Structure formats: structure tokens, C-alpha cells
Amino acid sequence: MENVFDYEDIQLIPAKCVVNSRSECDTSVTLGGYTFKLPVVPANMQTIIDEKIALHLAENGYFYVMHRFEPETRLAFIADMHSRGLFASISVGVKAEEYQFIQQLADEQLSPDYITIDIAHGHSNAVIEMIKHIKKLLPNSFVIAGNVGTPEAVRELENAGADATKVGIGPGKVCITKIKTGFGTGGWQLAALRWCAKAASKPIIADGGIRTHGDIAKSIRFGASMVMIGSLFAGHAESPGEKIEIDGKLYKEYFGSASEFQKGEKKNVEGKKMHVAYKGPLQDTLNEMEQDLQSAISYAGGSKLEAIRNVDYVVVKNSIFNGDKVY
Ligand SMILES: NC(=O)C1=CN([C@@H]2O[C@H](COP(=O)(O)OP(=O)(O)OC[C@H]3O[C@@H](n4cnc5c(N)ncnc54)[C@H](OP(=O)(O)O)[C@@H]3O)[C@@H](O)[C@H]2O)C=CC1
């Protein structure tokens, strides 16, 4: 594989500005029939999203994907979102009980608007079979399948019926897959995204490795329709999990979905737990992301998100921070 790079190795090249104010730039994106304010979705992890955050996001025009780690709550969650006139977006795994869950949804005519198949190694028959099962029983649900890291995987999941694929094996902040297995897109996630996007005929969600708001624009440039983010959304006032004080500073916990902490046992552990500095209200971060992305669109020489897709870029290996530490 040639020209391997990651987020910190790339700078996008400005084009002539066509707006009088960054506020004229439109960051909205359409996915699965709904239009959202930002091409950004908080990760479907237990320390990132819960029902309250999902409700806030849906009510305020943002995309969300609810996690799958309290499976017994999903049915009521879908019914509740629909009773409020909001879209329902849930996650599933691939084990036998998940087949029964999809059957139950179909029997009760409770069709979530979005279903994300969320497993570590998404290029598998297990995911292909689950896509087919969902599409047969819940044909109106928009299916996001992942995670994958190759063009072959994107094509196979799309051919099985996935409406979007999620790209990223091991670039996450609390991920230890790359260390424990030697595999993944960690360290070259942006190049892997480009590689996958060239093969895709449907939207791609870039998942993991976003460390700055500029990385969102870079993901769009290299083919993402949407970006899934964990660590930048961790640590907020609303984030699930305890707020703790260490040496007079406030933190909140952020743990991997394949961590020992999440699993409750030391088996196939591929994630860790960390503490993230307390950040205040989630909406402040969403607002800042929107402003930064509006600015990025203006630098791209346009007024809509699509302008970013066409900009030139340079590879500046590991040098864009000039030695500054930003995270
Ligand atoms: N994006 C990423 O890089 C990663 C994300 N995760 C997250 O962790 C959570 C748990 O993921 P996961 O363990 O897949 O979920 P599950 O524990 O639900 O496992 C799903 C199924 O896939 C099997 N499985 C898991 N990994 C592999 C593999 N490498 N090869 C073959 N079969 C496999 C499991 O069997 P068995 O356990 O018996 O092998 C199980 O039957 C998810 O939320 C996932 O997104 C985890 C790792 C990497």
C-alpha cells in the first residue's frame, strides 16, 4: 500500500473564499432520508451516549446511534422516540439473541429508522447474514454495517444490502486492538478511509482516531459522509459515568466497548479505560464543532460541506503541530 498517512500528516490547501461570513457556510448532511446539522455522530459507547443524550441530539437536529450494551431497553427506547415524533437509531450485535430481537421488532411493527451492526471485525459472514436478516424483516431500516478497513469489505457489505459502512479497525483512543493483535487501521486511518471510499458506492462513516475538529474536515476530504467520534465527546457534563476529582482537577471516565471494564471479564479484551478532563456542556462542543467546520468550508472556497471534498492537500509527515501538544 502506497502513500500511507494519518490525520496529523495532512494539511488541506485553502481556495478563494466565496462567503462574507463563516456563518453563511452550511455544515448539514443527509443520511438515510434525514438531514442533520453536522456530519458527526457520537460513538455508540456506554460512556458517550445514553437515552437522555440521544433525545437531546435527535430533538436538536443531530444524528445519534444508541449503544447496544443494555439490550433489554432497546424496544422501549424505539417506541419512546417514535412516540415523540423523533427518529430511532439503535445498535445490534450478531449473536443468536440479536436475530430474535430483530424478529420481535418486526412482529411488533417497530421499525427503527437506523440500525448499526456494531462488531469489531465486520468483514465476516456473521455481519453479512445479519444485514440480510434485517433487510428481510425490517426493509425500511437504514443499515450501517461495520467495522471494516478494506475496500473488499466495503463492497461485500454493500452487496449484502448495507446502506452505509463504518470504517476503522483499531484507531480509537481507548483501543488496544493494534497492540494486542497487530492488525488494523491505527496510524493510517485517514489513508484507509481514502482506500475504502474509492470502492464505496454508498456512504461511509469514518470511525475512530479523530483528535481535533480539523480531523472532521479531513475525513470529509478523504471520502467520509459522517464521522463517528468517541474521545472528543467523552468527559462532558451530560456524559454517562462518574465525575471524579484527581489532584484538584475534574475528570470523567471513558472506556472501550471491548475493555475488561465493559465486558466484566478478562476475555478477548481489546479496549482500555481512561480518564478524560471534564469539559462542561456537550452543546458547547457541538457549537464549536459547527463553527470550526463552517470555517473549514470557507477555507475550501465554498459554502457547503461538499466544497471540502475537492480541495488539494499536502502530506507533511507528523509536522503540522510544530511540536505543540494539543491533546
Ligand atoms: N472499531 C474497532 O476497532 C473495535 C471495536 N470494538 C468494539 O467492541 C465491542 C465488542 O465487539 P465484539 O467483540 O466484536 O462484539 P461481540 O462480543 O458481540 O462479538 C460479536 C461476535 O463476533 C465474534 N468475534 C468478535 N471478534 C472476532 C474476531 N476477531 N474474529 C472472529 N469473530 C469475532 C464474537 O465471538 P467470540 O467473542 O467468541 O470471538 C461474537 O460471536 C463493539 O462495540 C465493537 O465496536 C472492539 C474491538 C475493535
Ligand SMILES: Nc1nc2c(ncn2[C@@H]2O[C@H](COP(=O)(O)O)[C@@H](O)[C@H]2O)c(=O)[nH]1
Ligand atoms: N479496538 C477498540 N476499539 C473500540 C473499543 N471501544 C470503542 N472502540 C472504537 O473506538 C471508536 C472511538 O474512537 P475515538 O478515537 O474517537 O475515541 C468507537 O466508535 C469504536 O469504533 C474497544 O474497546 N476497542
